[in-house]
Amino acid sequence: MDGLITGISGPTVTAKIGGVKLCDMVLVGHAGLVGEVVRLEGEQAVVQVYENTLGLGVGEPVVGTGGQLTVTLGPGLVSTMYDGLQRPLERVRAAVGPFIRPCRDIPPLDTAAEWRFEPDRKAGDEVGAGEVIGRIREGAFVHLITAPVPGRLGEVRSGSCTLAEPVAHYEDGSGIFALQKWPVRRPRPFRRKLPPVLPLVTGQRVIDFLFPMVRGGTAIFPGGFGTGKTILEQTIAKFADADLVVYVGCGERGNEMAELLEEFRTLKDQRTGASLLSRTIVVVNTSNMPVAAREASIYTAVTIAEYYRDLGLHVLLLADSISRWGEALREISSSLEEMPGEEGYPTYLSSRLAAFFERAGAVETLNGAIGSLTMILSVSPPGGDFSEPVTQACLRTTGVFLMLDAALAHSRHYPAINWAQSYSLYAAGVTGHFTARVAPAWGEMQQRCRELLQREETLREVAEIVGAEGLQDGDRLLMMTTERIRNEFLCQNAYGDDAFCAPERTAAKMGAILALHDRAEAGLKQGLSLDEALAGGA
Numbered sequence: 001m002d003g004l005i006t007g008i009s010g011p012t013v014t015a016k017i018g019g020v021k022l023c024d025m026v027l028v029g030h031a032g033l034v035g036e037v038v039r040l041e042g043e044q045a046v047v048q049v050y051e052n053t054l055g056l057g058v059g060e061p062v063v064g065t066g067g068q069l070t071v072t073l074g075p076g077l078v079s080t081m082y083d084g085l086q087r088p089l090e091r092v093r094a095a096v097g098p099f100i101r102p103c104r105d106i107p108p109l110d111t112a113a114e115w116r117f118e119p120d121r122k123a124g125d126e127v128g129a130g131e132v133i134g135r136i137r138e139g140a141f142v143h144l145i146t147a148p149v150p151g152r153l154g155e156v157r158s159g160s161c162t163l164a165e166p167v168a169h170y171e172d173g174s175g176i177f178a179l180q181k182w183p184v185r186r187p188r189p190f191r192r193k194l195p196p197v198l199p200l201v202t203g204q205r206v207i208d209f210l211f212p213m214v215r216g217g218t219a220i221f222p223g224g225f226g227t228g229k230t231i232l233e234q235t236i237a238k239f240a241d242a243d244l245v246v247y248v249g250c251g252e253r254g255n256e257m258a259e260l261l262e263e264f265r266t267l268k269d270q271r272t273g274a275s276l277l278s279r280t281i282v283v284v285n286t287s288n289m290p291v292a293a294r295e296a297s298i299y300t301a302v303t304i305a306e307y308y309r310d311l312g313l314h315v316l317l318l319a320d321s322i323s324r325w326g327e328a329l330r331e332i333s334s335s336l337e338e339m340p341g342e343e344g345y346p347t348y349l350s351s352r353l354a355a356f357f358e359r360a361g362a363v364e365t366l367n368g369a370i371g372s373l374t375m376i377l378s379v380s381p382p383g384g385d386f387s388e389p390v391t392q393a394c395l396r397t398t399g400v401f402l403m404l405d406a407a408l409a410h411s412r413h414y415p416a417i418n419w420a421q422s423y424s425l426y427a428a429g430v431t432g433h434f435t436a437r438v439a440p441a442w443g444e445m446q447q448r449c450r451e452l453l454q455r456e457e458t459l460r461e462v463a464e465i466v467g468a469e470g471l472q473d474g475d476r477l478l479m480m481t482t483e484r485i486r487n488e489f490l491c492q493n494a495y496g497d498d499a500f501c502a503p504e505r506t507a508a509k510m511g512a513i514l515a516l517h518d519r520a521e522a523g524l525k526q527g528l529s530l531d532e533a534l535a536g537g538a
């Protein structure tokens, strides 16, 4: 399966090569750049190259690998920062310096590191495909080492091992390794999908209280330039109630990713007290990296997330921003001279995004455990126009829509989530959970809060005409209460002690605001003036 480059157009390369299939991974040029076959016409293959093609020449070799683009999965993924092709960036920097260039000899997982293998099965046991034969502990996570094919075990090790050597052998001498490779475009299998009903606490009051997330759900927050997308993604990454966080920096600034890593190293996980990095995997494809590799980074990240989900964990995938992936699809599609769809995006944009969102969910794994993969993705609509194709395509498939409002951001109301336009399709189910477990009045308070904010919307128009003084005392009280809701409840400074708010405190805060409102309202009914009613109620 060797061929030759016949043409190059940016990241798209045509090659004369036989025996390759669609989506096969090929190595392009003398440098062995990683690419994927995206079109086949007889012996002519069109290859999408995920690395910088600068200096690549016609006539250079193209070598088929006989398989698809894969990720390597196993112990050692956690705390690592990868690029879209799963190169461990810190080890690459140590080897070749800060400017990454193709280097195939640095494996994604450190094959020299020692792990402790605890066998579940012994020599002579008959095992089925996918059956667990032992486990390796990586910090708080337990990796299940499974048999790739059915057979009888000839030898099973116990104790110290590296990823380079087999932890067990079949009777025919073939080895079973603790690491496995999985094609990124193929969703990992599970026994069955479960309805996502358990809340995912983010620690952001506006989300947990008004637009709750569930484990296994999907959320997007579109917002124009500077509306706080990155800060919101990072705050959720720090405080969300997930076992593991996979954070994808897709086409964003490199310095933001560097700061994030530095912060994660020093910050502690609320639940375990360990460093936040010990529950985080970062996949970066910063704005200066090849655009086409954004496609690879998204799929690499989701496959890693699925692998940890299959260990029975609640995994949260955060991507900032999904629009940069959309832009990459547009660029790739135009270099392939495909028929453009809306605004130049490929016609398959919606189906590609929908298939990606389908990989989220709560599942019963093949081993009978319950795991979930939740996705919270930021969207950067150009010019803050939410009618653009990527936002619209995401809207059709996501359960939570958090609209970041430029006007709120300009008035420094953060997180700038517009409470009138956003929604959560999971709210009904999750409210019951919070009502039963956190505060009996949760559902009722949520309802009242929504009503107050809605009534304020109407009153605001009246107040603009007659002035606040022209309003009746009852209406002025309502305006005062909603101002408190907005400033003290919906606003949350990501840099202070208030960055995380547990559901109990969220309920207490809302309870206090509503109690004050009720006392003052009762005072008004008894004929007190607003000032007297507020003083009496305070």
Ligand SMILES: Nc1ncnc2c1ncn2[C@@H]1O[C@H](COP(=O)(O)OP(=O)(O)OP(=O)(O)O)[C@@H](O)[C@H]1O
Residues within 6 Å of the ligand: 223, 224, 225, 226, 227, 228, 229, 230, 231, 232, 380, 414, 415, 492, 493, 494, 495
């Ligand atoms: N919760 C918050 N608390 C305090 N400040 C915030 C909060 N969210 C955002 N900000 C402020 O808003 C600024 C812009 O936020 P951020 O960089 O996340 O926006 P963005 O939407 O990702 O921008 P871009 O479109 O450039 O990627 C931050 O530098 C910060 O000062």
